[in-house]
Amino acid sequence: MNAMQEELFLELRQTQIEIEQSLTNKQKQDWLTSILEAELSDVKSAIQKLKDGNFGECEISGELLPEDLLKIIPTIKWIKDSGDLGRYYKKPISTSYL
Template sequence: MNTDEEKFFSELCVMKKELKESLNIHSGSQKIKHLIIEELLDVELSMDKLTNGEYGICENCGEPMPLGVLEMIPTLKSMKDIEQVEGFYRKQIYT
């Protein structure tokens, strides 16, 4: 792994730990638990991709995704995900 990949892997490890802790806190709410589990699966998938050298590659078109966007949301899977996230921002996050 290169330096950027190590940084992403470290951040994903922290996210994974926090999500697992959140599962214990929100064990009574099935809706919240379901969302946490989905996010946990995304984190684990991203970690697997880092290990296999597939991280940061769009699942739809096979092109590399922008590093700056992955730094904001390290579990993104595709360029389409970036477009959906942009809907929550007042300005474009990727050009």
């Protein structure tokens, strides 16, 4: 793992812990439960990719995802998702990702 990946690993582990605590503390299932469970699954997947050494690879094409994009969304799975970011992300995103 390089320095950026180590930093993301620690951030993802902390996020995993926080989501798991939120799910444990919820007294009833609601609309947020499914969102938290989906996010937890994505976080665990990204952590496993870091451990396996294939973090940052597009799951469809195998091409490397831009490092700047991974810093913004470390759970991104494929390059086609970057096309949707312009609609949802508040900060300007480089058009090279879109």
